[in-house]
Amino acid sequence: MDSDVEIAIRAAEAASDVLRAAFRGPVEHYAKEGDDFATQADIAAEQAILEVISAARPDDRFIAEESGRSGASRADRVWLIDPLCGTRNFAAGTPEVGVNIALREGNSLKVAAVADPFAGEIFWTAGTGAFARRDGADRPLAPRADSKLVDIDVDPPYPNRGTFSAGRLFTDDRFMTRFHPRVLSTSLALVWVAAGRRAAYLTDGDFRDNVHFSSGIALCRAAGCVVTGLAGEEVLAGAHGLVAAADTATHERLLEIIARQHVTDR
Numbered sequence: 001m002d003s004d005v006e007i008a009i010r011a012a013e014a015a016s017d018v019l020r021a022a023f024r025g026p027v028e029h030y031a032k033e034g035d036d037f038a039t040q041a042d043i044a045a046e047q048a049i050l051e052v053i054s055a056a057r058p059d060d061r062f063i064a065e066e067s068g069r070s071g072a073s074r075a076d077r078v079w080l081i082d083p084l085c086g087t088r089n090f091a092a093g094t095p096e097v098g099v100n101i102a103l104r105e106g107n108s109l110k111v112a113a114v115a116d117p118f119a120g121e122i123f124w125t126a127g128t129g130a131f132a133r134r135d136g137a138d139r140p141l142a143p144r145a146d147s148k149l150v151d152i153d154v155d156p157p158y159p160n161r162g163t164f165s166a167g168r169l170f171t172d173d174r175f176m177t178r179f180h181p182r183v184l185s186t187s188l189a190l191v192w193v194a195a196g197r198r199a200a201y202l203t204d205g206d207f208r209d210n211v212h213f214s215s216g217i218a219l220c221r222a223a224g225c226v227v228t229g230l231a232g233e234e235v236l237a238g239a240h241g242l243v244a245a246a247d248t249a250t251h252e253r254l255l256e257i258i259a260r261q262h263v264t265d266r
Contacts, residue, residue: 002056003126004057004103004110004111004126005111005113005124005125005126007052007053007056007057008053008101008102008103008111008112008113008124009113009122009124009133010052011048011049011052011053011101011113012049012099012101012113012114012115012122013115013122014048014049014051014052015045015046015048015049015083015084015099015115015117016045016099016115016117016122017048018041018044018045018048019041019045019084019090019097019099019117020117020118022039022040022041022044023041023090023093023095023118024093027039027040027041027090027091028040029091030042030043037087037091038065038066038084038087039084039087039090039091041084041090042065042066042083042084042087043066043083045083045084045099046064046065046066046067046081046083046084048083049064049081049083049099049101050062050064050067050070050081053079053081053101054071057077057079059071059072059075059077060072060075060077060078060079061073061074061075061077061078061079062078062079062081063078063079063080063081063209063211064079064081064082064083064211065081065082065083065084065211065212066083076105076106077103077104077105078103078104078105078209079101079102079103079104080100080101080102080103080104080209080210080211080214080215081100081101081211082098082099082100082101082187082211082212082215083099084097084099085097085098085099085100085186085187085188085212086098086185086186086188088185089185089186095117095118096118096184096185096186096188097116097117097118097186097188098114098115098116098117098186098187098188098191099113099114099115099117100112100113100114100187100211100212100213100214100215100216101113101114101215102214102215102218104209104214109127109214109215109217109218109221110126110127111124111125111126111127111218112124112125112214112215112216112218112219112222113215114187114188114191114215114216114219116188119134120134120135121133121134122134123141123191123194123195123219124219125218125219125222125223127218127222128222129222129223130194130219130220130222130223132195141194141195141196141219141223142195142196142223143193143194143195143196143220143223143224143225143246143247144196144199144246145199145200145245145246145247145249145250146199147180147197147198147199148178148179148180148199149179149180149182149197149198149199150175150179150180150181150182150198150199150200150201150202150254151181151182151183151184151189151190151192151198151200151201151202152166152167152169152170152181152182152183152201152202152203153166153183153185153201153202153203153204154166154167154183165204166202166203166204166241168261169181169202169257169261172257172261174257174260175257178253178257179199179200182198187212187213187216188216189201190213190216190217190219190220190242190244191215191216191219191220193220193225193244193245193246194216194219194220194222194223194225195223196246198246199245199246199250200243200244200245200246200250200251200254201242201243201244202230202241202242202243202244202254202258203241203242204230204240204241204242205240205241205242206240207229207235207242213242216244217235217242217244220244225244225245225246225247226243226244226245226246226247226248226250226251227242227243227244227245228242228243228251228255229241229242229243230242230243230255230258231255231258231259232255243255243258
């Protein structure tokens, strides 16, 4: 029997196949809340994931971006599925997207897989250590902060976001003189922190059962990154926002800058 992490990797590979086949082809939009939308590729990739996991783990529960909740309603094992993170990029023909899959048991994230379909790379963890798989070979992830590159999610406001706005860091001299901000517009940037390609990633929002970020959070933690809410609190226990940093020093600097923004607001 395959392990949970191999099932997650296989499901991420199946979704990646779907996305590559549909890329830069005709795009059909399906309206969601506000101006948000899904495409036929989101739906087909999610179906491919669900087929792989449900066939191997029929007694589990699922929370998926497009189809919502399904499976065994009282199961303690819950798969969190985001079939296409970066839908706007994909629809515009930009190959910067990710596939996010995580398994939560109780309050713990046990397994995670994040695929970069167009780089042919899958990041994964089974709870101890984090790895990147390319061409069938695995190598351990090693966070590094020396690039000073920080990705910032500047999507429209989340509900109950508080006073902090990630986008305002671009006008904060304390931030701009210490770091080099980037905006990737997909949670793939969170995994890049674990891989040593970014010094940090930050955004706001609520991260309980979050299909976009749960897998990346699990990978960052397994790789040894520092991951908290915007005030340094536990990120999966109702914390507001997310700061994932390659090391403690970078994390502390970012928390200090964010805290000073709150003081200025008052």
